[in-house]
Amino acid sequence: MLVPLLVALLCHCGFSLQQRRTKYHRQPHVVLILADDLGFNDVPWHNPTMQAPTLANLAKEGVILEQNYVQPKCAPSRAALMTGRYPFHIGRQHESLPPMMPTGLSTKYKLLPQRMREAGYATHAVGKWHLGFCAWDYTPTRRGFDSFFGFYSHSEDYYSRQSKDTSGVFSGYDLRNNENVTTEGAGLYSAHLFSKKAGEVIRKHDRQTPLFLYLAFQSIHKPLQVPDKYARLYQPYGRLTKESRRRGMVTALDEAVRNVTRALKQNKMYRNTVIIFLSDNGGSYRNSNWPLRGRKNSVWEGGTRSVAFMSYPKMAKKWQGRTVSEMVHIVDWYPTILALAGHKAKVKELDGVDQWLTLAAGWPGPRKSLIYNINDALRFTAAVRVGKWKLIWGYPEGLRSNVSRKATRAAFAQNLGEANNLDLLHLYNLEKDPNETVNLATVNRHTRKTLMKKVRKIMRSGEVVKPDTPFLRKKSLPVNFGGVVSPGWCVPR
Numbered sequence: 001m002l003v004p005l006l007v008a009l010l011c012h013c014g015f016s017l018q019q020r021r022t023k024y025h026r027q028p029h030v031v032l033i034l035a036d037d038l039g040f041n042d043v044p045w046h047n048p049t050m051q052a053p054t055l056a057n058l059a060k061e062g063v064i065l066e067q068n069y070v071q072p073k074c075a076p077s078r079a080a081l082m083t084g085r086y087p088f089h090i091g092r093q094h095e096s097l098p099p100m101m102p103t104g105l106s107t108k109y110k111l112l113p114q115r116m117r118e119a120g121y122a123t124h125a126v127g128k129w130h131l132g133f134c135a136w137d138y139t140p141t142r143r144g145f146d147s148f149f150g151f152y153s154h155s156e157d158y159y160s161r162q163s164k165d166t167s168g169v170f171s172g173y174d175l176r177n178n179e180n181v182t183t184e185g186a187g188l189y190s191a192h193l194f195s196k197k198a199g200e201v202i203r204k205h206d207r208q209t210p211l212f213l214y215l216a217f218q219s220i221h222k223p224l225q226v227p228d229k230y231a232r233l234y235q236p237y238g239r240l241t242k243e244s245r246r247r248g249m250v251t252a253l254d255e256a257v258r259n260v261t262r263a264l265k266q267n268k269m270y271r272n273t274v275i276i277f278l279s280d281n282g283g284s285y286r287n288s289n290w291p292l293r294g295r296k297n298s299v300w301e302g303g304t305r306s307v308a309f310m311s312y313p314k315m316a317k318k319w320q321g322r323t324v325s326e327m328v329h330i331v332d333w334y335p336t337i338l339a340l341a342g343h344k345a346k347v348k349e350l351d352g353v354d355q356w357l358t359l360a361a362g363w364p365g366p367r368k369s370l371i372y373n374i375n376d377a378l379r380f381t382a383a384v385r386v387g388k389w390k391l392i393w394g395y396p397e398g399l400r401s402n403v404s405r406k407a408t409r410a411a412f413a414q415n416l417g418e419a420n421n422l423d424l425l426h427l428y429n430l431e432k433d434p435n436e437t438v439n440l441a442t443v444n445r446h447t448r449k450t451l452m453k454k455v456r457k458i459m460r461s462g463e464v465v466k467p468d469t470p471f472l473r474k475k476s477l478p479v480n481f482g483g484v485v486s487p488g489w490c491v492p493r
Contacts, residue, residue: 036221039283052254062311084334084352091468100472102490104132113144127216134490172478174485195256199263278308299383326365388431391451
């Protein structure tokens with residue numbers, strides 16, 4: 001009796017192990033690449049003058065998303081990506097988390113890497129964090145990532161790793177290997193350094209275990225810095241201009257992505273890897289979002305429609321090489337990635353919807369409406385889309401830093417009533433007018449009122465969380481930490 005029992009037990013154990021291996025083999029690796037301030041007109045499939053062959057080939061062989069929406073600013077987009085929730089639901093709809101602000105993405109939310117761990121994934125982050133660092137509990141290795149190589153703050157020099165805010169008050173060195181300050185790659189251009197570190201993660205990875213790699217480049221965020229050889233591709237002779245440098249930054253970013261795909265192929269992971277590429281918001285420099293209206297820090301299409309694609313070599317050939325016009329919002333990537341990872345637990349209170357069957361099998365898109373933003377801090381802005389119709393209620397663009405609070409009150413709408421009195425209403429048919437040139441607010445009053453009613457309902461329901469924007473703290477200054485950008489000066493919320 002004992003021998004058959006042992007045999008049965010061994011067979012069962014072997015089956016369980018084989019089942020687990022089979023399951024992991026079926027689970028694709030996921031590389032989520034986030035560019036910074038990349039404009040709608042900064043990629044070859046929108047602008048043939050851009051030299052980015054790797055991005056172009058990945059997009060051509062995968063699925064190009066022409067209606068992929070993000071938030072108008074860096075940190076709100078990252079918060080939406082990592083939580084699957086609209087920023088106005090979690091208090092992150094206003095500021096883009098300046099480095100002296102004593103807060104971060106609330107620890108009460110379970111982030112995407114934590115969920116991916118639950119699904120059996122190894123999780124790694126490389127590049128820009130920008131979701132809070134004043135307390136250690138806000139930092140990547142405390143939020144679900146097995147490892148982190150990158151910087152905590154919003155912006156820094158591409159070579160020296162010196163982070164500065166716009167006032168120049170906050171200034172310090174910012175580069176971490178996990179939670180330790182590192183000088184690795186001193187003087188190396190950041191796109192090259194981050195692709196190198198991402199490549200190391202991939203080459204060291206046991207491909208029998210599913211991998212989730214979050215690679216957040218600082219390219220092409222200011223400052224405009226790039227090795228001259230990339231800028232010379234756009235301006236062979238004479239003194240290099242800002243525009244040639246900006247374009248060169250895109251080509252350097254493309255080369256970095258090429259290095260990552262090369263590492264995937266070297267470790268025989270490429271065919272089983274889903275590569276997702278998008279930008280955190282529209283471009284911040286003139287004409288980079290052409291022909292869309294507006295730029296970063298606005299709810300115009302140019303600030304919120306992000307270039308994006310999804311590439312997966314194992315996807316059926318008939319679904320590759322497509323351009324998808326279905327609406328996708330950055331909050332959708334959370335449930336979509338969990339779906340392709342085989343995560344079984346049902347996550348409640350998400351604003352995102354699973355888009356996997358739309359992307360991988362051509363199903364009709366599940367999203368019929370979206371909220372660009374709702375923000376009543378300093379000025380009132382609400383923007384919504386239902387089907388082809390888009391309403392902007394209030395001030396569409398962000399405030400300039402040199403406008404005083406007193407002047408702001410007089411110049412910009414602060415609430416629903418003031419927005420009405422100032423005639424700050426815009427209505428566009430994006431199907432016929434994707435570049436927002438003809439305001440139909442006074443022509444199509446029925447649609448305008450319907451969308452305004454939708455905004456009012458959201459605001460009256462209490463869904464809009466007060467923006468989490470505490471006063472800046474001087475104790476955050478790197479000078480207090482030996483010249484290094486460091487956590488440890490606030491209590492996590």
